[in-house]
Amino acid sequence: MPSKFRPELTDTGLDPTIAVTAVDEYQNVREMHIADERPLTIYIDRHEIVTLMTLGNFPELLALGYIKNQGLISDITEIKSVQVEWDVNAAVVTTFSESSAWKENLGPRIITTGCGQGTVFGNVLEQLQNIHLQSPLIKQSTIYQLLKNLNAYNDVYKSAGAVHGCALCSSAEILCFVEDVGRHNAVDAIAGRMWLEDIPGQDKLFYTTGRLTSEMVMKVAQMRIPALLSRSGITQMGLKLAQDFGVTLFSRAKGRHFLIYHGRDNVVFDVGLPAPLASDPPVKADMA
Amino acid sequence: MPSKFRPELTDTGLDPTIAVTAVDEYQNVREMHIADERPLTIYIDRHEIVTLMTLGNFPELLALGYIKNQGLISDITEIKSVQVEWDVNAAVVTTFSESSAWKENLGPRIITTGCGQGTVFGNVLEQLQNIHLQSPLIKQSTIYQLLKNLNAYNDVYKSAGAVHGCALCSSAEILCFVEDVGRHNAVDAIAGRMWLEDIPGQDKLFYTTGRLTSEMVMKVAQMRIPALLSRSGITQMGLKLAQDFGVTLFSRAKGRHFLIYHGRDNVVFDVGLPAPLASDPPVKADMA
Numbered sequence: 001m002p003s004k005f006r007p008e009l010t011d012t013g014l015d016p017t018i019a020v021t022a023v024d025e026y027q028n029v030r031e032m033h034i035a036d037e038r039p040l041t042i043y044i045d046r047h048e049i050v051t052l053m054t055l056g057n058f059p060e061l062l063a064l065g066y067i068k069n070q071g072l073i074s075d076i077t078e079i080k081s082v083q084v085e086w087d088v089n090a091a092v093v094t095t096f097s098e099s100s101a102w103k104e105n106l107g108p109r110i111i112t113t114g115c116g117q118g119t120v121f122g123n124v125l126e127q128l129q130n131i132h133l134q135s136p137l138i139k140q141s142t143i144y145q146l147l148k149n150l151n152a153y154n155d156v157y158k159s160a161g162a163v164h165g166c167a168l169c170s171s172a173e174i175l176c177f178v179e180d181v182g183r184h185n186a187v188d189a190i191a192g193r194m195w196l197e198d199i200p201g202q203d204k205l206f207y208t209t210g211r212l213t214s215e216m217v218m219k220v221a222q223m224r225i226p227a228l229l230s231r232s233g234i235t236q237m238g239l240k241l242a243q244d245f246g247v248t249l250f251s252r253a254k255g256r257h258f259l260i261y262h263g264r265d266n267v268v269f270d271v272g273l274p275a276p277l278a279s280d281p282p283v284k285a286d287m288a
Numbered sequence: 289m290p291s292k293f294r295p296e297l298t299d300t301g302l303d304p305t306i307a308v309t310a311v312d313e314y315q316n317v318r319e320m321h322i323a324d325e326r327p328l329t330i331y332i333d334r335h336e337i338v339t340l341m342t343l344g345n346f347p348e349l350l351a352l353g354y355i356k357n358q359g360l361i362s363d364i365t366e367i368k369s370v371q372v373e374w375d376v377n378a379a380v381v382t383t384f385s386e387s388s389a390w391k392e393n394l395g396p397r398i399i400t401t402g403c404g405q406g407t408v409f410g411n412v413l414e415q416l417q418n419i420h421l422q423s424p425l426i427k428q429s430t431i432y433q434l435l436k437n438l439n440a441y442n443d444v445y446k447s448a449g450a451v452h453g454c455a456l457c458s459s460a461e462i463l464c465f466v467e468d469v470g471r472h473n474a475v476d477a478i479a480g481r482m483w484l485e486d487i488p489g490q491d492k493l494f495y496t497t498g499r500l501t502s503e504m505v506m507k508v509a510q511m512r513i514p515a516l517l518s519r520s521g522i523t524q525m526g527l528k529l530a531q532d533f534g535v536t537l538f539s540r541a542k543g544r545h546f547l548i549y550h551g552r553d554n555v556v557f558d559v560g561l562p563a564p565l566a567s568d569p570p571v572k573a574d575m576a
Contacts, residue, residue, distance in 0.1 A: 018524050020524075020527065020549065022539070022547040022548055022549045023547070023548040023552045023555075024545070024546070024547055024548075025428065025544055025545055025546055025559075025561060026561060026564065027557055030547070032547065032549075034521065034522055034523060034524055034527060034549075035521070035522075035523045035524065036523065036524045036525075037501055037502055037523035037524050037525040037526065038524075038525065053501065053502055053503070053525070140313065160521060161499070161520060161521030161540075162499045162500070162501070162520065162521030162522055162523050162526075181499075181501055181523050211449070211450045211469075212450070213325055213341065213450070213469055214325055214341055215341070232449060232450065233322065233323070233448060233449030233450030234322055234323075234450055235322060235323045235324065235325035235450050235469050236306050236308075236322055236323065236324045236325050236326075237324075237325040237326065237341070238325065238450075239308065239322060251310070252449075256313055257312070257313055258312070258313055259310040259311070259312055259318070259320065260310055260311040260312075261308065261310045261320075261322075264311045267311075269315055273313060273314060276314065
């Protein structure tokens, strides 16, 4: 099995926003950009798996990551190609064997979670039961530098809103940034890239603008990434899973602020912050 | 068939937040509240339908609304009872006939959309094809009063974040406000209440803190509500569906600001706004 093997991929990423007009409170007609949203149906060897609504930025990586994170296929060398055709909104994943062995991984049960009512095939939870990640030490100064570096991203969000952004980070460096109309899609596209390029997770940090619900933490743990940073809040089950998997969990990470909900011992406080100003905004729920 | 018929419901709404500690950037340990998130598996007559992750505030209404919005059962008098037992995280919907006729409505196809990767059973789209709603005239002053009235809500969001809120409104009056970890759950719970209490949609207005993706607009159209107001942004497909169904669409509604993306002719500009101040914040993407 060649270590450098990669499936053949089309390259059909689309322009993520379109221009439309809206009328504001002054009755002014304004040209606005809004996020695109289109269906993408994923097939494995002619079997229809799911239809995702996506921005369409990285459809091939999304298809790969979805298959990986749902536990349908675990070895990338089984995949011959991923071909996306927007004419028919299809991402066709072709395997070498066409064995349909992946069908066993669909399991009997659909669990839907998080912000929407997403699907996680039943076997994923089982696969995750034995995960215990080892978080590296993370410096406060690295967090601040990373948050600063992230300001250069979020392009679609800045122009159109209605998307969430996710980043795969090595220390303060952003290796990969993906936005999508679905948080889970953005995570899946990054998982697709990691799978494709054989990028290990254990020395990485994952950032998301979105909330840390159970499914987000599960997906990050599946990618073996031991540290998770969110601009938004967390839920009780997101926290519980982070504790179970050993994921260091930062929420409300923005500017100089953050809250560590799990893994405080993995954080090195190397920045001598001045005492908080009376004018300092409190940590607050600025984005669900 | 008695017009006042209602299924028998348990009343098992839970406290939506729990207290946990977190460590902030000053190494201070702070007591925070986070949103609860727990699985709820919906059964119809012993058939497992889906597992949703929910805040657990209105589980009976969520189960009802999910069944209604997925097009599984359309007549509430077919439903004998909805019983939620948190011991086993189950919402058991019992029908009178136990005919399993609803199974035909499951359809062959699962479409997953929006923020997460939610499921919409295939037949829903068909059912919606002939919907053309008639929006009433909506006054700008009513919008402002409604936005003001909404400030009294969003309790969970204010204390814990990580949830979205949805409201069913009659003019500026808020009839029902639901928060959930999933936007779609909050919409479904409101749909459940409308179904249960036979509340018509055509003279109502729907508010959400969440983004207007395709699935949100579809659900509001299913409830026959002709006007949709969001604090957040919209996607291209959310806009397209609003145009198709005739839903008047406001986005970025906050304070005095809003943007009308569809149905401008249904809005009466009855507020003489002063010219915008230079210090006025622009309409911006403050919440995905």
